[in-house]
Amino acid sequence: MKHRILASASVLAIVASPAYAQTVPAGTASQTTTPAPSSEEQAGLQDIIVTAQRTEQSAQKAPVAIAVVAPQELIRQNVTRAEDLSRVVPALVATASGGPNTSFFLRGVGNTTVNSYSDPAISFNYDGVYIGRPNSTQGFFYDLQRVEVLKGPQGTLYGRNATGGAINVLPRRPEIGVTSGEIQASYGNYNAVHAQGAVNLPIADSGAFRLAGTYDRHDGYYSDGTGDQKQYGARAQVLANLTPNLTTRVGVDYQHQGGVGSGSYIYGTFAYTGPTTGFVFTPTPQLGPKVGVADPRTEAFIQTRFIAQAGRNSEAINSYPSQNDSVWGATSETNWKTSAGTLTVQAAYRESQIAALSTTSNFRSFRQDEHAHQVTLETRFAGKIGTIADYLIGGFFFDENINNRSSINQITLTPFQNYITGTTSKAAFGRLALHVTDTLTLTGAGRYTDDVKRMNGLSNVFTLFCGAPTPPQDFCPNVPLMPLVFNANDLISFYTSRGVAFGPPGSRGPNTPTIFNTQIAINSKLITKKFTYRGALDWQFTPRNLVYVSYETGFHGGGFNFGRGLETYKPETISALTVGSKNRFFNNRLQLNIEGFYWKYKDQQISQFGTDFSSPPISVFYTSNIGSSTIKGIDVDGEFLLTPTTRIGGSVQYLKTSYDSYAFTSSLQSPTPPNFACPYTVTTQYNIDCSGKPALFSPKWSFNVNASQTIKLDGFKLVLEGGTRWRGDFYAATSYQPWVISKATFQSDASATLSPDSEWWSVTAFVNNIENKRRLTQSNTNGTLNTQSGLATAPRTFGVRLGARFK
Template identity: 30%
Template structure:
């Protein structure tokens, strides 16, 4: 929904895992069917389930990364977004509360109810279609796996980029144990984690785990109006309960439930349009002048986030002599509810003058006061209720290792986006109020055959049918107070203190309540009022509504009895009105309430082929080709029940050659893996903000559809629009390795070289401009040869860890460092164009979307007090260099809004095992 407003390595095996790795590993082993257990592995082995069976990461013929639960703690990782700089090729951004995951340049920024992630997210085997709040489930975690490349035959729907799988610890039979951890850090960070494993007889065990995490805001309100809270304050609660029932050696049943509550002030981002653009004194501000991007000039209300995400699931496995039968069923309800006003600007030299209309402006105080007293706000509600069902039959022992199954996913969404335009001319807000239903069915099969003891062939296929439909309403409100020519329209106040949207409680969806085929002005006003639960304390729009939809004369400005019509000569003292003898209340733009009725269906076929050969037991080579699809969809209806333009399904084909090797250099055990890859990316979908006029022009020219707008449709209305824009190619090389050095020192490293650009494309609309505001620049531009967003050419990571065995316990540390070269965040690559279409580096800073290269570093150290590992104290520092960088950038006609990675955080924690 934010688009409509403006997601390696291992630690020393001797390190203690949260709740103790011994408890968790025993529990995990007891919770799994015997047939799924890997062969005996040494303590340094990393386990991965990329092929949907447990195996050593070194034995997996493909690219995957694993971060253990202990690593998450050691580095101070709070949630999934903190892995942004930990794994090469992975980009994770919290874009206004929406978690966007890109893997090697493949992803999706369509985070509306009509879009789906391109990287499939799973928690304990369950597909999570909307991952809002799931970051607070990252406790009592065994590991997080990131599988690179299309996962169509393995993980299913919409997994062109890859998949992310979070795996929690399971209950353990015959184990009675508990762990508790407390933490305190800067920004007043407080956290408490706990886990309890209880055996009930010989065949039943339960496991409880919980988390409390809170910290103060990373933002600072440095503006003239204090007392307004700002973004990124957090208060989260989460709990998980699991019960394991194993009545026989063949049957295992796990039933789990979890609840997540995320509160605080959410994520507004910061709009850089003012410091990056031309301001009154003509100086172009530099990013270097902004010392802290989270120092902002706040206004309006304190942002308020309420996320409630809960679910239940069951996993039933039954072993026969020849195979294992597994059923996974889940129901999840994720409600994301966020209301906020955005800061006026980041802090920079001259910001107050800029907000006052320029130094020396005679009305500077009034202009500044009206800017600070602007209550233009937004509210987003996303309620996703999803079911996931999968029945799978598989065998994990050669020479035939196979898996066949069927999968069904159903998701029902309620989606609301409302905004108010306080003090703005001819604009009172927008509203999207819709219900969306989607279903996906799939059958699949995947098989690996050992041709010889060293040579294996794999083939897989999946057929998927995807369906999505939506109904509801979208509106742009334009209610003005002014004279007969609407010359003076800054007097409407809406959204001030106490204002509430009706949201779910709206009862009028179709404004044509008398069903006569036309929408009168009175029906427009009634429809608008039905969407407001309560007007604000200083709103005057409710008083204006009492005058009705007709010209009328009144002697005072509604809500301002001191502003008599005879006193308008004093200019801005009456909310900006010019002198006028009559006020007219009207709706100057008709056709701005659009009934939504869209649907899309598609079927696609995913496949993969792979060959792998063990040169020796420690040297593996492989070659693979795999195909994946991400379902297409439809856009908002253009006009009232007008056409909802569709976009086609994306397709990615990955070609990869790789080698995995373990060997000794003297007495030093070493690991070196490498791969080269090529992604053929077809029908790539971009999502941008376009006016209706731009969307119609693009669709009629390139979209394969002919659109005729219904009468009286406002072509200036801005919509989120997705379209097939290009065929791209993404290729490169990756290496990773490590050394087990003397003195219990481990050194791990990884490097990714990535090229990603548009190979072939039609010209597309420059969506950084609105046609009704800047028609000269809102034109079609070539994007061929442009580099894909979020694709640094070089991505490097290294990790050094060591363990000291002491007479009284154990001391260990880990240092993790990373580097990302420069990258872009839009397809226009920080270019602007002259009247002849010639491109050059931007001089209009608002168009700047390039992020310079940067380094990061995390450190952690711990001391285990006794040999039994019952007590431990740790210290950590995440982002030691305080390298705060943009994780996402949104550029529109009036915005250059940026969301940032976490600043430097540090703290201490203590653990106890009972």
């Protein structure tokens, strides 16, 4: 009972430290078993068992850079979507990117991918299965065993190679011989209702069934109703010990995301004032992070913006977002223990149907109709060579196919994209841990990957011009802007019926509107064959003190763009040196982990808005290889069990990033120089050089501080918890203008939980973001309206949560 009291009291967001005692249900592992802790160890801080190296081991004994988040902390911090993870992992910046998409950055490495013809730099894995699409990472955060965030390149053991790291979301698995159930439900401001529950049932003596579900909803965080949440999901699993040495588990899951989706707000305008003064920014304090784009105040403001290309003021955006997204999957994992080792085979199928309409000040509408399905198969064999070495060998197969129809209405420009794309990836990998002594281990690992990425599609782009696209200014006050239609035929009919002709810009003379049509076709294939590796040395010089050093390489494949002259980009590569130490002191009551890292990045990929090399140029969102960068820093995590009922802890990260080389080009036909706070030269194009700038979404300093106190009452207990997190300034867009800096701020939370000593029920009052600070998480430039818009964190939320369980 003492351990359960401590577990309930500990809700610290100590990302590299265990927040409570984590045990592994029967049938969850395919490799080694961790010995039970001694009575002395049980009296102090408890271990979380992780599988970051494909074997079970304590997080404190794993010589890898890993942050582990326990399920109680996910509940306390109200983590219900992928972007919420940034609240509990200081090294991670996650933000909604329009519709169902989520962008992840770890220590300055990541990308803002919002299309399906490029891949994320941070791999997202659910229940051991790589999830290929950033729009399919929602709906998993309930009834979890833990979340593991691996920091740095994952070039050896994980499904698809990733340069920045991996996020592993691991659900609780069925427990044989156990009948149990639990439920958590809360209600708060913004009409927030969050509920999740699970039931575990035995099947005879050698099987178990687990069913879990979730329902999450709240009203919009913006004045126009955007920024809401409406999602639900369910998961069912069956576990069977077919023989004493043969175990299999089958799981299926389904999640649906509806409602409006993420919103945005305008916070300023900019104008080019000449070669001396450059771009000048003017804030719009009347349109802060509470006022959404569809708010009448924003719509009225937008209509005052003059659009030089169209020769008239803007119309209202006059569209409203929606989402109707479904994701489901099935997986089968079989473990066969032999005298030589354990064979693990995991096969999975996943499918998504995305129907989302996003609106921001950048887009009148961004409509995605996408159907994707993927098949994965991974086989691993893990064994021992006496007491000398542990080894693991494996193979991986991934095949993904995507059918997408999109339209992106940018007020004066609309591309209609219709394409089929996909990836086939095959890999062989292995790991050998050589025990040089009882305490010293040398590890080598490698992976050979063969990726084939294919693309066959057409972007049919229509651009509105009033006369010639260059000064002197033409005026077309009555020309209609791009209509809210979702195919080329409807757009052609719209303008033809209004007497607007199609042809080159200016072909009908000044002050006369024309529609210019450009078609960009891609039918291509990218093949990448790469060997990546890891070498590490760890020394467990006492049972509670570990030091380690590792060097690892990784790569992230290339991809495609619908932009003339920008159709493809190359893979990026990264190498990472890590030196760390994990420690327990004072009879297992103080934990202190320190890690230093040094990363070198080559052919780095950056996704940004810009112009292509069509004539005239087209505004596109594209990915390109911009050069190289250096990333270095230190992580320190600590946790102290001051008394059996008092726990304090915290974490701090120092991060220094710099682009050693960041050079790219832009079309000289653009009416103004590029909107970047970077020097440029002019030849046959603009040559922009942002070398020396820091990486995006990479605050120099970040820290968390948390505490909990358990007050024992007569047959009851009251647990008081509180914490604060601070993230320094970071750039939220590639322009590096001062107005795209996300300013540093504190965000704090507190809660009080009453429960009986048996813990069969609990009631909690909570408040998150006490300061009510809505920090900028992403900044977007609208070159048509010359406005700057952003996405913001959630406002202050509070409520009451009830919980009950039986076993």
